[in-house]
Amino acid sequence: MEDIDLALVEKQGILTYGRKLDAVEMPNLLDVQLKSYEHFLQQNTPPEKRKNQGLQQIFNDIFPVTDIKENYSLEFVSYSLGKPRYTLDECRERNMTNAVPLRATLRLITKEGEEDKKEVKDIIEQDVYLGELPLITRWGTFVVNGSERVIVGQLHRSPGVFFNENTHPNGKLLYSARIIPYRGSWLEFKIDINDIMYVTIDSRRKVPITTLLRAIGYATDEELLSTFYKIDNIALSSAKGEDVVGHYLGESVVDKKTGEIIASACEPITEELLETFKEAKIKKVKIVVKENSRDVLVIINTINKDTTKSREEALAKIYSLLRPGDPPTMQIAEALVERLFFNTKRYDLGEVGRYMINQRLGLSIPLTKTVLDIKDFTTIISYLMDLRNGR
Known part of the structure; x- marks a missing residue:
């Protein structure tokens, strides 16, 4: 057997009683915790060079804070x-917490004027x-009230689409x-037994998916059909x-003469309806192609x-589904939908969630966009429809 080189052992600062040296150098198992906290604090990085991560990201997500009339902005x-303030030994002896003071430089901007014509009054x-x-600490622990504590990592479901x-x-x-x-x-999107797709928001009562699509921009039946199906013009x-x-x-x-709607979008074409078209001298119609x-x-x-x-x-x-009993105005209802899915202060997929959605759906939305995009809705719906049709 090969003898241990004690000089090498002493040089590495490791005392071993084994007959052989390890084939692979033992990694620092605390490195994950230490680097994670360093990544969170960015303590040794100048403020202007800090990345948007950890504590810096938390502050960026919270600020700026404005009042309702936007006269003041923090x-x-x-x-x-x-x-x-204390060393580790002093914290243990005095039952103190090993901590540092956290200070933030904040800027209060005061504006005056009306809406678009507001000017900065004071900073x-x-x-x-x-x-x-x-x-x-270097052992991956926190000294809190004189006792050493550790953070136990937990697994949770990654954000994204499932x-x-x-x-x-x-x-x-x-x-x-x-x-x-x-x-x-x-x-949550679901196709029920009758092949109708519903969406549930925050485990509330379900609504047809077309209701949500109309609310975010696909207002008419024609827009909905052209988004998900091929439309052909037939003479x-x-x-x-x-x-x-x-x-x-x-x-x-x-009917061009009377302005009357002879048949609505999504209506099946029958022999009787064809006769009506001929009588009204309709030359072309648009149909959904399967x-x-x-x-x-x-x-x-x-x-x-x-x-x-x-x-x-x-x-x-x-709005009535999420805020029952409160009659809405158009602006209030629009603001509610905007806050639900498209406001960075209320909704956050994170870079991981955006990456997971892009990978699963084949999208190329920038990772910096951590709110939902209209493409997310339409692609998920199309994906479910393909699953239903065996594709």
């Missing part, structure tokens, strides 16, 4: 950490003492998806009856189930 400039910048921040498949008692497969953020409202004079009958209209058909004759048209089923027909009605319905 902005974050930087933070600084002082020196510990005050000052250091504010926020409290004591515990420091980690798809699920359940089997109904009759044997039919039902598909669902869930968007889980770091902070904000959970969204009735050259088309055979069997090629048109059974298809769904991709756009409402209007990729496969067996495809289930989930969005059309959902539109027919949806009681809302405009963005205003959809916003009012979502």
Whole structure:
């Protein structure tokens, strides 16, 4: 057996009683905790060079803070950490906490004027003492009130989008998806037994997915259909009856003379409806094209189930679902939907969540955009529809 080189052992500062040296150098198992806390504090990094991570990110997420009329704005400039008041031994002896004072440089901006014409009246910048921040020791512990404590890491579900498949008692497969953020409202999409897609916001009562889509910008049936299906323009004079009958209209058909709506979008074309088109001298109609004759048209089923027909009605319905008993105005309802999914202070996927969604759905939205995007909604819905249709 090979003898141990004691000089090498002493040089490394490791005392071993084994007959052989380790084949691989023992890693520092505390390095994960120590580097994580260093990543959080960025204590030795100048304020202007700190990355948007850890404590710096927390301050950036909270500030600026403004009043309702936006006359006053409190902005974050930087933070600084002082020196510990006691040594580790003194903290243990006196039952004290090994901590450093945390100060933040804040800037108060006062404005005057009306709305778009506001001008800066005064700027005050000052250091504010926020409290004591515990420091980690070289052993990966925290000394709190004289006792050593450790942070126990926990696993939790990563933010992102998750798809699920359940089997109904009759044997039919039902598909669902869930968007889980770091902070904000959970969204759950489900296709039910009748091939209608619903969305549940924060485990509240479900609404048709088209209601939510109308609220975020797809106001009309025509916009919804063109987003999820291929729409073809058919000349009735050259088309055979069997090629048109059974298809769904991709756009409402209007009598040009009277202005009356002959047939609405999503309405199936029948022989009787074709005769009506001929009488009204309708030459062309737009129809929804199926990729496969067996495809289930989930969005059309959902539109027919949806009681809302405009963005205003959809916003009012979502508002009454989340704030029952409080009659909304258009602006208040819009602000509520904006805060739910598109406001960085109320909703946060984190870079991990954005990366996971991009990877799963094949999107290229920047990682810095940690709120939802309209593409997220439409791509998830299309993905569920493809699952339902076996693609």
